[in-house]
Amino acid sequence: MSASTIFGSSFIVIIVLLIILFFTFVPVGLWITAFFSGVKVKVSTLIGMRLRRVRPGRIVNPMIKATKAGLNLDIESLEGHYLAGGNVNTLVDALIAAERANIPLQFERGAAIDLAGRNVLEAVQVSVNPKVIETPNISAVAQDGIEVVVKAKVTVRANIDRLVGGAGEETIIARVGEGIVTTVGSSTTYKAVLENPDSISRVVLEKGLDSGTAFEILSIDIADVDVARNIGARLQTDQAEADKRIAEAKASERRAMALAREQEMKAEVEAMRAKVVEAESEVPLAMAEALKNGNLGVMDYYKLKNINSDTDMRDSISKATNKNKKNKEQ
Template sequence: MPVASIIMLSLLLLFVVLFFYFVPLGLWVQSVVSLGLGPISIIDLIRMRLRKITPRLIVDGVINLHKAGLPSISTDMLETHQLAGGQVPNVVIALIAAEKANISLTFETATAIDLAGRDVQTAVATSVYPKVIDVPLEGYLAAVAKDGIELKARARVTVRTNIPGLIGGATDETIIARVGEGIVSAIGSSDTYTTVLENPDNISKAVLSKGLDAGTAFEILSIDIADLDVGKNIGAS
């Protein structure tokens, strides 16, 4: 085969490869079948390639959002979020989950949470299905009642995500610290250790009433004293 023919064939092959790279016809056909003509054009897909955006993520995201009843979120919105360094799949899944669970979550809020470094997908899941935080994570809280008897306590705190509070709000560590301090303070305010042992719910109610979830990413639903043991007689030592 002449050298000129080989060069021409190579150039033609290169052109075909580049054409199908910059013009993902398969994705366009998929979008037309799912959304109809209009929402995503060939030009949109070429522009994504030129802007170094992954067309597959955007197309799949828009299709899934439309199927979930969220047609107002456009390709431009998802592209902008990806260019900002956001995780498009996480945001899409979170928005769909919130829509199904009837949770108020706007695209702007979801992307802001994602760009803040929080897992918006997990946040929505925790808003639907509350999680339990152990206080403390390990060991026991030691507190002394007014009669000098030490009590060792562990609590289980049930929380759900306060979605607006995720942007700049404190996380699990703050809840653990605040609840721990509240339990120690409540036990320390009790006249006798037997009062605490007989009515541990009073400690829970006292701590819960302090609004310890203010400024955090969570809403405290309940505080349960899981373990309560008698320690040393500090007053006698």
């Protein structure tokens, strides 16, 4: 094989490799589609996207969609939004939907909403077709102490101008719940709430609860009102039970003090009895001393004995009489 033949074969292989590399690196098919769709994009731009690690299809296809919808967008702006971490396809769909619904939404505004973490397409859809947010069961107590459980449905519409930095659905639900609790709490009786539930929605709606949120509240409808517990009666019962326990504690304290006083009195009586016994034990000695010294005569001694005998007899009769009475009573 001659050198010219080898060189020719090598040249052909190199050409084939270059062609394969070109078609692999340059999305020619995508460029042709864009060209026939009326989107003017340079091949160098597509190569630059490859070098910047941007998938050209993620930029060119939304650009084709926007062009066909009549939007005038810049492909560099779309690529910049993609590099910033945004969703180009969703942004273009939102811009098209806003254009069809006559909603003033600029590309910069939509890109800011998308980069803020909100679904810009859903925001446009909610702006066109209002969304219903259902609150959980909200417990409130009227002035008569009856608990009322309320569930409401809040119809909201997205506010495009406040989507960036505006509060979400959780804030709407919390504010509506607070307004319901306040309104029911100001009612004199739970019957007034049951008879006129639309007064709750009217009062709550007048509070301007959508201030600083990403939504505009269109209406607040009371879906359900249920009567629950009698909180006032329960509180009174708990208070009465607490008062009862306090009274029982004070009575126990007084009982303990009375028992202690009784024990003290018994101790005093026993001490007095001991003194009496001690004194009685000294009487015979004193009488003997008196007889010995002549201070007490024999007749006086016998008189004392007779008096003691009479006293003992009367005590015996009295005890027998009391015993008979007790037996008859039994």
